[in-house]
Amino acid sequence: MKSLKTELWKATHNPMFYAALAIGCLIALVNVFENKMTADQLRPLILSEDHVGSRSPWGFSLFFLWLPVNTVSYGTTLYCVVWPILAAMPYGWSYLRERKSGLYLQTSVRTGRMENFVAKYVAVFVSGGIAVAVPILLNLLASAMICPYVLPNIMRYVQIGDGYFLSELYFTAPWAYALIWCGVVFLMGGAAAGLCFLVGAGARLRVMTMLVPFAILMVLDGIYSVVYERGFHALELSPLRLVLAVPNAPNPEWVVLATIVLMALTGFAGGYWQVVRHELV
Amino acid sequence: MNWFKLLEHDLRRGLLRWRMLLVPLLFLLPCAGLRSLLSTVQSGGTWMDHMLYCFLGEAPKGANGELTLSLPTFWMLAVGGCLFFNLDYMLRDLTNAGQQILIRSGTRRGWFLSKCVWNMASCVEYILLSAASVLLITLFFGGRAALANTPELVPALFHNVLFEPAAFSVSDMLLAAVLMPLVSLMALSMLQMALCLWVRPIVSFLISMALLVAAVFISSPLIPGSGAMAIRSGALVEGGVSPLAAATAALLVIILSAAAGCARFQHTDILKLEE
Numbered sequence: 001m002k003s004l005k006t007e008l009w010k011a012t013h014n015p016m017f018y019a020a021l022a023i024g025c026l027i028a029l030v031n032v033f034e035n036k037m038t039a040d041q042l043r044p045l046i047l048s049e050d051h052v053g054s055r056s057p058w059g060f061s062l063f064f065l066w067l068p069v070n071t072v073s074y075g076t077t078l079y080c081v082v083w084p085i086l087a088a089m090p091y092g093w094s095y096l097r098e099r100k101s102g103l104y105l106q107t108s109v110r111t112g113r114m115e116n117f118v119a120k121y122v123a124v125f126v127s128g129g130i131a132v133a134v135p136i137l138l139n140l141l142a143s144a145m146i147c148p149y150v151l152p153n154i155m156r157y158v159q160i161g162d163g164y165f166l167s168e169l170y171f172t173a174p175w176a177y178a179l180i181w182c183g184v185v186f187l188m189g190g191a192a193a194g195l196c197f198l199v200g201a202g203a204r205l206r207v208m209t210m211l212v213p214f215a216i217l218m219v220l221d222g223i224y225s226v227v228y229e230r231g232f233h234a235l236e237l238s239p240l241r242l243v244l245a246v247p248n249a250p251n252p253e254w255v256v257l258a259t260i261v262l263m264a265l266t267g268f269a270g271g272y273w274q275v276v277r278h279e280l281v
Numbered sequence: 282m283n284w285f286k287l288l289e290h291d292l293r294r295g296l297l298r299w300r301m302l303l304v305p306l307l308f309l310l311p312c313a314g315l316r317s318l319l320s321t322v323q324s325g326g327t328w329m330d331h332m333l334y335c336f337l338g339e340a341p342k343g344a345n346g347e348l349t350l351s352l353p354t355f356w357m358l359a360v361g362g363c364l365f366f367n368l369d370y371m372l373r374d375l376t377n378a379g380q381q382i383l384i385r386s387g388t389r390r391g392w393f394l395s396k397c398v399w400n401m402a403s404c405v406e407y408i409l410l411s412a413a414s415v416l417l418i419t420l421f422f423g424g425r426a427a428l429a430n431t432p433e434l435v436p437a438l439f440h441n442v443l444f445e446p447a448a449f450s451v452s453d454m455l456l457a458a459v460l461m462p463l464v465s466l467m468a469l470s471m472l473q474m475a476l477c478l479w480v481r482p483i484v485s486f487l488i489s490m491a492l493l494v495a496a497v498f499i500s501s502p503l504i505p506g507s508g509a510m511a512i513r514s515g516a517l518v519e520g521g522v523s524p525l526a527a528a529t530a531a532l533l534v535i536i537l538s539a540a541a542g543c544a545r546f547q548h549t550d551i552l553k554l555e556e
Contacts, residue, residue, distance in 0.1 A: 023487060071350040078494045080352065082487055089483060159349065205369050205376070207482040215365065218358060222310035225354040229314040241350065248349045 003111045007123035011091040017127055020089035024135035027082070028067055031075025032142045035065040039146050062147040063174045067139040068181060068245040071159070076244065079135075083243050084213040086135075087128035087189040092196030092213070093206035095120055095275065100201065113276045120275075121194060121268055128193025132243070133186035140178050149174075163250030170245075181245050184256060188243050191263035192217065197271025200279050239263060284391045287382065291399035295370050296406050304407065305414035307362045311335045311355035312418040318437045319424075327427040329451075330434055331415045332458040335359045338510025340442050341500045351497055353510075360466060360509055363407040364489050367470045368482055370403070371396045375551060383551065393546045397539045400474055404466045408459065430454060442518055449517055456524055457514035465509035468531035468538075469493075472505070475542035478549055502526035505534055 011017065063069060070076050098104035108116045152160075152171055160167050165184070169177040195213040203209045217240040224238035228249070236247040239259050245251075315334040319326045339353040374382075374396075383392050416426055432446035469489055476485035496506030500513050500522055507513060508527030515521035 019481075019484070023484070074494065074498050077350065077352060077497065078491055080350065081357070081494055082490050085483065085487060085490075204373055205482070207372075207486070208369055210483050211365065211368075211486065218354070218361065219307075219310075221352075221354050222358050226310055226314045230317045241352070244350065246350075 003107065003116055004119040004122055007119045008126060010094070011123035011127035012130070014090070016093070017090035017131065020086045020131040021134060023082075023089075024079075024086050024131055025138055027075050027079050028135040028139035028142070029075075030078070031065075031067045031070065031073050031139055032146070034073045034075060035070070035143050036146050038065060061150045061152045061174075062140075062144055063149075063152045063170070063178070065147050066143055066178065067136055068185070068243070069160070071244065071246055075139075080241060080244055082214075083132050083189065084192045084195075084217045084240070085210065087132045087193040088196050088210040088213050090127035090131045090193070091124045092128065092193050093209050094124070095197065096201050096203060096206050096209050099279070117272065117275050121197065121271060124193045124196065125190035125264070129186035129188075129190035132189025132192075133182050136185050137182045140182070159246045159248075161250075163252055165245060165251050165253055165256055184260075185243055187260045188239070188263075191260050191267060192239070194264055194267025194271065197267055197274060200271075200274030202274075284386075284388075284395065287386055287391055287395040288398055290382070291374075291395050292402060294374070295399045295403060298366075300366055301406070301410060303366075304362070304410040305417070307358055308335055308411050308414045309418055310358060312415060312422065314355055316422065318434060319431075321437060322431060322433040324431050324434065325422065325424040326419065326431055326434070327425045327429060328412075328416050328419045329428050329430045329454050329458065330438075331419050331424065332412065333430065333438060333454065333511050335411065335415060336458050336462045336509060336511050337438065338512050339497055340440065340512055341498075353497060356510065357493060359411065360462070360469070360493060360506065361490070363404060363466050364470055364473055364486065366407065367400060367403050368473065368477075368486055370399070371474055372477060372482060380551060389546050390543050393543050394539065396474065397471065397542070400470050401467050401535070404463060404470055407466065408463045412459065428454070439512055439518065442512055453514075453516040454511075456516045457511040461511075461514060461516075461524055461527060462509040464528050464531045465505050465507075468505040468534040471535045471538040471542075475538040475545070478542055478545045502530045505531055 065073075067073070067076050067079060095104060098107075104116070111119070152174060160170050164170075166177055166180060169180070192213040195216055196209050198216075199209055199212050203212075217238075221238040221240040224236075224241075227237070233249050235255055236242060236249040236251045237255065237259075238247070241247040242251055242256055242259055311334055312331050315326065315331060318334075319330070335355060336359055337353070338356045339351050379392070383389060386392060420426060428451045430449055432448045435443050435447045435449075436445065469492065472492075473485050473489045476488055480488075492504060493506045496504045496510065500507055502508060502522050507522050508524065508531060510522075511517060513521045515523045
């Protein structure tokens with residue numbers, strides 16, 4: 001328990017964690033600027049609307065422009081590509097560094113191999129989740145300052161429909177949907193960060209360890225693209241794109257949750273084998 | 282120490298790497314993706330069709346008015362793969378035997394310039410390996426080892442950009458699918474290596490990715506990745522990015538990166554340059 005506390009503190013109090021958060025927020029800010037330009041262009045239309053309360057016949061809404069939904073934005077596309085790197089940046093490298101410096105062996109002797117690994121995994125998971133989810137949440141709040149909150153109109157400019165993650169909630173209680181999605185992104189980030197353990201202490205430089213989740217998810221995206229090109233459009237199966245609420249194919253709840261569980265299990269099991277069973281024996 | 286000895290060391294250590302065996306696997310994905318398009322025109326395709334598809338990229342954003350996510354995965358894999366493979370060599374060397382070599386050679390400038398030459402040679406190696414891999418994959422899938430393209434495939438390949446079957450000239454296709462990707466890769470890779478002297482390598486890689494995504498959104502020769510997209514090449518598409526302008530911009534990036542990196546490396550504390 002004490003080692004978990006220590007690991008969590010180390011994971012959230014290091015320059016790489018702050019750097020990942022800053023870069024994530026910078027990308028989110030790019031999306032906010034794009035939203036501002038869109039909102040300015042559409043302001044006459046919005047003001048001329050004859051709408052009552054939160055229902056809008058025209059349907060322009062904050063929830064069309066929020067980062068995970070606004071798929072035509074540069075910020076969104078960039079975020080979709082680099083989020084596995086942002087997830088791994090805060091603490092994905094820590095095992096490699098501590099293993100090379102000998103610190104990991106010291107703590108393993110004192111707390112036990114398994115407990116030490118679990119503490120490290122949880123710290124990597126939490127820090128990765130925070131680094132990915134916080135920019136999304138801040139983007140929502142910043143976009144809310146410049147875009148009107150109206151209930152999204154199902155007829156307008158959004159791909160979410162039947163078969164998408166909590167689509168009913170999106171059109172009825174979008175704030176609840178947005179907060180739930182932030183939670184989902186947290187889990188996605190955490191699970192992806194855990195994939196760093198797959199290489200154990202095998203890489204020489206920590207940058208390569210940090211790029212392991214990115215490389216895996218890009219290759220998986222490539223494999224999914226092959227399937228997509230062959231006409232399979234029924235489900236979004238690329239973990240890289242599942243960080244968006246509106247991927248190109250439906251993302252039902254079970255696909256999103258199964259992807260998170262699979263990624264987390266792969267990271268944990270691979271890490272357990274590498275760290276506990278293989279490298280420390 | 283003779284500079285060519287430094288270069289020889291870099292070429293020997295930096296080009297013969299196990300990770301380069303991953304290149305065929307990387308290019309297997311786009312080639313597999315092309316199969317569905319080839320089946321629609323009932324052709325096995327040629328080597329050039331496959332190369333075009335690997336470095337096709339994506340039509341400029343807004344050209345088709347779709348609201349879906351535009352992420353040219355195959356192109357990102359093909360271009361990003363090279364940047365990924367080249368990212369750590371300089372720092373690996375610097376934290377390994379590089380410090381000893383620097384002391385013995387007595388020239389930091391020579392050491393960095395040797396890395397620059399290695400970097401470009403590595404891009405050439407990557408493109409040659411990718412071309413050879415694509416050739417093998419094409420033959421494996423029953424295609425032809427030809428430099429001509431399949432005209433009927435063009436409307437499907439250049440979706441929303443070209444609508445009629447077209448037989449391009451071989452030189453134009455080599456320019457768009459081999460030479461321009463090579464030049465763009467050299468520029469991006471050199472920029473990435475030089476940036477590693479200012480920021481952490483992971484940030485340098487993030488900047489490379491940001492440039493690649495920017496190339497998806499902006500069709501300009503000033504964005505190095507734009508030139509690497511066959512679908513936007515002025516050699517194949519009317520109003521596309523001029524290969525000459527893109528190559529000039531890439532050359533400028535290469536020279537500036539080498540010069541700035543060289544100047545920076547003179548004053549870099551290599552003992553504290555942890556990766």
